[in-house]
Amino acid sequence: MDFDLQPQEISTTWIENLALEELNMEESGVIHFADNFSPVHHLEEASIEFMDNLRDRFEIYITKFNEFRGNNSAGDQVRVFKISNTINDFMVYRNSLRLIVARKANDLISIGFLSSSGEVFSPKISAGRSAVVENSKVPLEIMAHLGPFNKITWRFMGEVVEQESLVKYCLSEFIRSSAR
Numbered sequence: 001m002d003f004d005l006q007p008q009e010i011s012t013t014w015i016e017n018l019a020l021e022e023l024n025m026e027e028s029g030v031i032h033f034a035d036n037f038s039p040v041h042h043l044e045e046a047s048i049e050f051m052d053n054l055r056d057r058f059e060i061y062i063t064k065f066n067e068f069r070g071n072n073s074a075g076d077q078v079r080v081f082k083i084s085n086t087i088n089d090f091m092v093y094r095n096s097l098r099l100i101v102a103r104k105a106n107d108l109i110s111i112g113f114l115s116s117s118g119e120v121f122s123p124k125i126s127a128g129r130s131a132v133v134e135n136s137k138v139p140l141e142i143m144a145h146l147g148p149f150n151k152i153t154w155r156f157m158g159e160v161v162e163q164e165s166l167v168k169y170c171l172s173e174f175i176r177s178s179a180r
Helices: 014-028 037-068 163-179
Strands: 079-082 090-093 097-105 107-113 140-146 151-154
Touching: 037 079, 037 090, 037 097, 037 107, 037 140, 037 151, 037 163, 090 107, 090 163, 107 163
Parallel strands: none
Antiparallel strands: 079 090, 090 097, 097 107, 107 140, 140 151
């Protein structure tokens, strides 16, 4: 069987964590069998990884946008800030508009705009989806779905979310909405 996978395409974090758990178990003499079967542990790790990947993608595109735009005026620059007292929540900021990306729970990620007046609203949803989203004054919610063998997928309105599409969509809406 030929798997034709490049080493960088394979995530080895789980096996590294498994080895560390075994070493810790040998050193402490305490065995933790329940963690392997607990979806909470897997959801927490997956949500942190999902948020880190989102932030990385936002930062790449924002850097490229700012470079291409070329204007170093503070008001024209799009910026990314980490939100204090959180594991990895962050916000994108320009011209008093904020795009907040927050982990509300291990299985829930919220994405919404916050205006200078304190109004919260979601990025516009395409015409095909507008009838489904009744209230644009609430953030978008990306929910984890735990499948067989602890496979976690992230979903919006029941459909699997591709991170690249999510970032492109939300960042495009943010840049258009925050332009002067």
